[in-house]
Amino acid sequence: MDSIPNIVILTGAGVSAESGIDTFRDGGGLWEQHRVEDVATPEAFARDPDLVLRFYDMRRAAIQTKAPNAAHDALARLDAVWPGELLIVTQNVDDLHERAGAKRLIHMHGEHLSAWCTACDARSRWTGPLGDRPACPSCGAPGTLRPDIVWFGEMPYRMDAIYHALNRADLFVSIGTSGAVYPAAGFVREARAAGARTIELNMEPSQGSHWFDEARHGPATALVPTWVEEILAASTRSA
Numbered sequence: 007m008d009s010i011p012n013i014v015i016l017t018g019a020g021v022s023a024e025s026g027i028d029t030f031r032d033g034g035g036l037w038e039q040h041r042v043e044d045v046a047t048p049e050a051f052a053r054d055p056d057l058v059l060r061f062y063d064m065r066r067a068a069i070q071t072k073a074p075n076a077a078h079d080a081l082a083r084l085d086a087v088w089p090g091e092l093l094i095v096t097q098n099v100d101d102l103h104e105r106a107g108a109k110r111l112i113h114m115h116g117e118h119l120s121a122w123c124t125a126c127d128a129r130s131r132w133t134g135p136l137g138d139r140p141a142c143p144s145c146g147a148p149g150t151l152r153p154d155i156v157w158f159g160e161m162p163y164r165m166d167a168i169y170h171a172l173n174r175a176d177l178f179v180s181i182g183t184s185g186a187v188y189p190a191a192g193f194v195r196e197a198r199a200a201g202a203r204t205i206e207l208n209m210e211p212s213q214g215s216h217w218f219d220e221a222r223h224g225p226a227t228a229l230v231p232t233w234v235e236e237i238l239a240a241s242t243r244s245a
């Protein structure tokens with residue numbers, strides 16, 4: 007590689023699976039325990055806010071008992087040393103990428119550890135429950151905080167920045183995602199249109215596997231550190 011390639015990495019629930027965080031669509035996954043329509047839509051929140059707040063309170067508490075795994079650590083290491091442009095776009099709402107040290111990171115589906123005030127629009131870091139309807143730390147309004155999670159039917163965050171990075175990508179790597187949900191499932195095609203090389207690292211072929219130049223199947227904690235070492239070795243050779 008003559009110049010340092012620009013890298014875009016998309017991660018999904020599979021990158022956090024080995025940290026003990028349930029994926030959505032694997033056997034026994036989250037959506038098998040709850041109908042999406044009952045917990046992850048604005049209509050569900052309007053219909054039964056207590057059910058939705060309880061679901062997310064449970065998830066918010068659960069992720070705080072988990073730790074980053076070797077895949078998160080390897081991506082954070084790459085982020086720290088990569089001299090080219092690099093962006094990790096995660097669909098995940100846990101904070102394991104940050105806790106591993108990743109900096110160049112976008113949470114396109116929001117974050118468990120953030121509360122969004124429907125009165126003043128402020129986002130606040132939040133680690134406790136929302137079910138007891140606490141007041142907004144910014145405007146003081148009572149009971150206006152909702153999970154800062156992008157629900158089905160809502161617009162994912164930072165899409166301009168994501169498409170800007172995809173259009174400049176030389177390498178697009180998709181890790182631990184089923185390719186079941188758009189717009190993330192379409193990123194591989196954006197990257198290909200920009201001329202990027204595309205690689206999928208996943209436990210099994212995703213729904214979009216055929217769009218990738220290369221696919222490696224297995225656990226993220228094995229695949230990701232190996233790939234990171236390869237890409238760093240290649241950049242050292244060409245330096």
Ligand code: APR
Nearest residue numbers: 018019020023029030031097182183184187208209225226
């Ligand atoms: N290592 C690598 N891949 C894994 C592992 C693992 N240890 N465990 C599971 N996987 C793979 C599965 O094979 C599957 O392809 O991770 C993928 C997880 O897919 P989903 O459960 O559909 O999760 P994700 O793709 O992140 O879902 C996308 O859907 O419900 C919405 O907003 C939610 O962000 C989520 C989006």
